[in-house]
Amino acid sequence: MLAPFVCEVEQGTEAHNGRDVEQKAGLELRDGEGTRLELAGGESRHGHEARDLVHLQHHRRQPLHLTRHISTMATSRCCPRPSHALQHVFLTSLRPNASPPAFLLPAFFSTTAPTLSKIGRAPLSLPPEVNFTVTRAQPHRSGSSSAQTGSTVEIAGPKGKLAVHMPAYMSLVDNDDGGKTKTLAVMDAEVRAQREMWGTVRAYLANHILGVSEGHTAILRLVGVGYRATIEASAITKQPAYPGQKFVSLKVGYSHPIELGVPEGVTASTPQPTRILLEGVEKEVVMQFAAEIRQWRKPEPYKGKGIFVNDETIKLKAKKIK
Secondary structure (H helix, E strand, C coil): CECCCEEECCCCCEEECCCCCCCCCCCCEECCCCCEECECCCCCCCCCCCCCEEEECCCCCCEEEECCCCCCCCCCCCCCCHHHHHHHHHHHHECCCCCCCHHHCCCCCCCCCCCCCCCCCCCEECCCCCEEEEEECCCEEECCEEECCCEEEEEECCCCEEEEEECCCEEEEECCCCCCEEEEEECCCCCHHHHHHHHHHHHHHHHHHHHHHCCEEEEEEEECCCCEEEEECCCCCCCCCCCCCCEEEEECCCCCCEEEECCCCEEEECCCCCEEEEEECCHHHHHHHHHHHHCCCCCCCCCCCEEEECCCCCCCCCCCCC
16 A cells, blocks of 8 residues: 655645645545645646646645555656666555565566476486486586586497586486486586576486487588589598598589588588488587588578478578569
8 A cells, every 4th residue: 555645844835746636536635744735727628748736725834645646657747768767666655464466566676486397307218229328527626626527427328329528516306207317417506607507407307318319410401403412422522531531422503513521420411412311429519510511501481492401491582573
């Protein structure tokens, strides 16, 4: 509930209150002893700036109380920023144990409660053929203080073996299902840095589990007249980075050959001349190589030509009329 507004005036003084004071709305002016004061001139007058000239008839200088408070937004001449004026009204007029309704709270009041990570607290499903090993790293001594470097999670499966670094404030908890699932937990969910890394580390673990068990794939579609792709054992413009490296050769409208080396751990094939299939254990490496291929001919919105990754689509635009 809002507290009454207090002002002091003398006899015959014109009070510019800066508000719409309406006698018809039942507004009453009283002095400190509770004596009701009447407005001179009958009904109040309204100006274009929403203010009234109130002539108060009283012979003593005493505080006056508005028993019915009309809550209005302060004008720009009172405060150049409306948010400051509204904040001043709420902070100065509230009683110690009172709170305004929720729909009256302005933007500077934060009512959002912190929530746990929906991704981080999701359980990790472990296939039977996947081995999960957590190795606690030894403290690394730097000068006179020692710092925990966290732990390393090794995930091995039919497709290969991967490792993920886990910070020291994270741990893996076994669920009550015979070791089929695990849950990633943090030391203090109220710390922002731990909440930010909670979902990230859990996503890395889930991608690696899927990669070593089934693998990750990316399909690239070459859309355009004359666009072709082939897999070559050697390249003219590049040298192999590791023994047995293959190269993706693109023909997408350039006068020179485009040859891209396949990263280690990724297998590239062309089921069709306009299709490139990338397979690998680590999702980040597979998708990064797909993005490098797409970079040579990004999809354009007028003819729909370009290199599309997986289910990527583009909305066509109307032809420009000059």
